[in-house]
Amino acid sequence: MKKLLCVLLSLVLCMSVPVVAFAEDTCNCGNAPVVLVHGFGSPMYTVNEDGSQGALVSLTTQEIFALVPAVAEALGKLTFGDDVGFAKAVKGIADDIAANLYCNPDGTSVAEIAVGPNTPADPAIHLRAYNEVNPDGGDYETVYTFHQDWRLDPTATADLLDAYIQEIKAATGHNKVVLMAHSQGNNIATSYLAEYGTDDIEKVIFTSPAYQGLRLVGQLYTRDISIEGKASALTSFLDTFMRLNADQQTIVNLVGVLDESGILDMVVGALDLFLDSTLDALYTYVLIDMFATMPGIWGFVPDEYYEEAKAVMLQNEEYAAIIPVIDEYHYGVQTRLPEILAGLEADGIPFYIVAGYGIDPIPVYEDAVFQSDMLIDTDYMSIGATCAKSGEQLSYEGDTLPAYFSADLMVDASTCLYPDRTWFLKYQGHLDMCKAYKDFIAWLISTEAQANVFDNETYPQFLQCNVHDAFEVVTEPEVKDERSYFIRLFESIIAFFKNAIAKLFEGFGK
Numbered sequence: 001m002k003k004l005l006c007v008l009l010s011l012v013l014c015m016s017v018p019v020v021a022f023a024e025d026t027c028n029c030g031n032a033p034v035v036l037v038h039g040f041g042s043p044m045y046t047v048n049e050d051g052s053q054g055a056l057v058s059l060t061t062q063e064i065f066a067l068v069p070a071v072a073e074a075l076g077k078l079t080f081g082d083d084v085g086f087a088k089a090v091k092g093i094a095d096d097i098a099a100n101l102y103c104n105p106d107g108t109s110v111a112e113i114a115v116g117p118n119t120p121a122d123p124a125i126h127l128r129a130y131n132e133v134n135p136d137g138g139d140y141e142t143v144y145t146f147h148q149d150w151r152l153d154p155t156a157t158a159d160l161l162d163a164y165i166q167e168i169k170a171a172t173g174h175n176k177v178v179l180m181a182h183s184q185g186n187n188i189a190t191s192y193l194a195e196y197g198t199d200d201i202e203k204v205i206f207t208s209p210a211y212q213g214l215r216l217v218g219q220l221y222t223r224d225i226s227i228e229g230k231a232s233a234l235t236s237f238l239d240t241f242m243r244l245n246a247d248q249q250t251i252v253n254l255v256g257v258l259d260e261s262g263i264l265d266m267v268v269g270a271l272d273l274f275l276d277s278t279l280d281a282l283y284t285y286v287l288i289d290m291f292a293t294m295p296g297i298w299g300f301v302p303d304e305y306y307e308e309a310k311a312v313m314l315q316n317e318e319y320a321a322i323i324p325v326i327d328e329y330h331y332g333v334q335t336r337l338p339e340i341l342a343g344l345e346a347d348g349i350p351f352y353i354v355a356g357y358g359i360d361p362i363p364v365y366e367d368a369v370f371q372s373d374m375l376i377d378t379d380y381m382s383i384g385a386t387c388a389k390s391g392e393q394l395s396y397e398g399d400t401l402p403a404y405f406s407a408d409l410m411v412d413a414s415t416c417l418y419p420d421r422t423w424f425l426k427y428q429g430h431l432d433m434c435k436a437y438k439d440f441i442a443w444l445i446s447t448e449a450q451a452n453v454f455d456n457e458t459y460p461q462f463l464q465c466n467v468h469d470a471f472e473v474v475t476e477p478e479v480k481d482e483r484s485y486f487i488r489l490f491e492s493i494i495a496f497f498k499n500a501i502a503k504l505f506e507g508f509g510k
């Protein structure tokens with residue numbers, strides 16, 4: 001009987017194997033299609049009953065006006081020091097605007113939400129040279145972008161990614177794809193690798209990865225937010241974040257002047273007082289209710305914060321169902337990252353890690369001193385680099401710069417899990433995919449075997465974007481501008497007028 005059951009079962013299994021659609025021809029172009037897993041912020045829509053799409057967050061002019069009484073009520077409560085009343089009023093406004101974003105206690109979406117669309121499986125796309133189109137940055141146009149609902153469980157989204165990879169393989173006539181991911185997309189990509197392995201994968205490129213989380217979210221989820229005395233840290237954050245953009249430097253200098261004159265300190269102090277008294281109420285009545293049930297956001301909580309964050313955010317019994325969902329990603333993927341990468345190595349799949357550095361973190365918590373790409377911490381992205389704290393430099397023994405040590409004394413990559421495969425891009429903001437960046441990624445895509453940080457003189461381990469046209473090799477420590485921001489602001493105003501006058505004359509000349 002048992003045997004018969006086995007035979008029957010295997011028959012059923014055989015019949016249920018999906019018929020894989022193959023392209024008419026196998027493509028011999030030699031370039032595997034690149035599937036890019038998009039990070040946080042893919043386009044999302046509600047699906048109406050008739051199948052049409054609606055806006056995810058509803059805010060027409062009429063709706064904004066309709067909110068005025070609610071906002072006035074909230075501000076009234078705030079003025080009279082009624083923190084709970086204020087928080088409840090804010091929750092009411094959030095319910096009006098963003099109800100479509102809410103998740104059920106099991107981490108699924110309340111509303112029916114559509115994402116994307118993904119790049120169509122048009123074979124022509126993978127035949128273009130990777131960096132040939134859209135040299136000025138912006139979205140990628142030569143890859144197959146997979147969009148994802150940032151709220152949801154990465155391990156569930158990985159199944160949708162697999163379906164998309166099968167579609168791209170079939171349409172392009174390739175039996176493997178290059179898997180590339182950005183930011184939160186890396187949480188999906190690592191979930192995919194943990195579940196599906198490497199059979200369909202030629203190479204993996206992890207860019208600005210969130211696979212180890214962010215301190216910012218760890219601090220938020222452990223209720224450890226504070227901006228007390230952070231005026232100078234804010235200036236330093238803006239200064240490092242906006243370093244590459246001459247226009248934005250005026251703003252930085254203005255903030256620097258406010259900092260030096262003590263005004264910024266007063267503003268931050270007032271905000272901090274407000275936060276101190278209302279934060280508890282905001283957590284209880286707004287933030288926990290909105291975010292505790294989003295497994296995708298839980299994926300941003302680093303391991304060192306994770307259990308404490310659960311204790312803080314999920315006290316209420318009604319959230320019990322979310323725990324197994326978020327634990328599956330956290331303990332099945334995030335903390336198993338070394339195993340997942342070792343699996344790639346064992347299967348001979350080249351992989352690369354690309355992380356930004358040199359930008360101070362957003363200073364809204366104690367000890368916000370870890371280098372970042374303005375959002376994600378460099379030590380997390382690179383899996384273990386030793387980074388100088390904000391405003392400091394590392395030192396080394398002996399006379400010559402050790403291998404894996406950045407010449408600007410900001411990063412020691414020798415402590416990385418894969419120091420040979422990890423690149424560092426100075427001042428490259430989290431979302432800044434300029435021409436220089438794309439050229440670099442194009443090189444990573446073009447490598448046949450596993451390349452390392454010593455292979456290409458143009459692309460050693462530590463690079464810095466200049467004016468987005470090409471990367472420079474990092475060769476020396478930064479010379480810090482120690483002048484007063486008053487002088488720097490004056491300088492940028494002069495530069496602004498010089499520029500404006502020059503443009504005016506250019507206009508007359510035409």
Ligand SMILES: [Zn+2]
Pocket residue numbers: 027028029030031032033126172174
């Ligand atoms: Zn091809």
